[in-house]
Amino acid sequence: MNSFTIETLEAAPDEIYDIELEHSLLEANAKLSRDNRALLDRHGIVAIDFMGAIGSGKTTLITRLVEKLKTGVAVFNGDATTGADADAIAKQGVPVVQIATVNGCHLDANLVGKALRKIDLGGLKLIFIENIGNLICPAEFPLGSKARVVVVSVTEGPWMVRKHPHMFLGAAIVVINKTDLAEAMEVSVEELANDVHKLKPDIRVIPTSCKTGAGLDEVTAALLAV
């Protein structure tokens, strides 16, 4: 404004200004997520975050994966109010940090950054981050993970991907869990997979059952390869 004049303009008390700001609201979180990623890269650690609806099986899946991996892995648990999920995973004898968000509906890069400073990163290869059970909010807030996994389950019905398309656009892997219940729920796993691929053709879709163990080796291999 007024770059042609040298003297500074003093604003009259009631003068109106119209200022261009171009201030990004997501950039603050995005920057912190890049910082987290740089810290993880320096330590040779791959972080993976798990998103999905309430009760889709995020904690159960992570617990099964930790059972298979046994060492070199830590888990961050986002949980609005309780420590139940963190306690369940801690039984596996791996470092667990519960990230309480109080009323927040998603984790953010700042909270994950704090959790990263709470544990000894030496010797770790993987960190699994369980996001808050929610299908909309977490998508907007990258955490610094190398890949995002969405865990959906057949108990959420046949239309869950069509109803919540946003969550899938940023995901590298989609786990369709509770396939042991697919028949009872009359839900087609293939249809769900097709819906995911309509949104983003290169997403890796892996059907699993944490109950029977089906698909869990494939998930483990996919995560070790990201």
Place this chain on the structure above:
Amino acid sequence: MHELSIATAIVESVLEFVEKKGASKVLAIRLAVGELSCVEPEQLRFCISSITEETPMENSALEIEKIDAEVLCPHCSYSGRPKYWEDALSSGPVATLQCPQCGKAAQASQGEDCCIRTIKYVA
């Protein structure tokens, strides 16, 4: 629900800005919301008005501009508007990351952000 955290970020930034400028009242702010950001304009509007009572932002005008989604395809070099999924069960057609030209996976190149464009205030 996350509109509230975005609204809080907006209000904090605006109030910090006007305090630095010694402004007495915000008349209007203009936001730009990307089509791929899952921010719902009407919810955002409601959240902002509900947290600005008794602040210099109270009753200020709020203009929300939509930024169209655009994608870029690494496979066939397509660049432009995305392919829409017409019969998704969302509130309308959904922008996808399937390349409209070759059908492979494209990347979002525009429409993911959400930003404050301009602020109009009284000094």
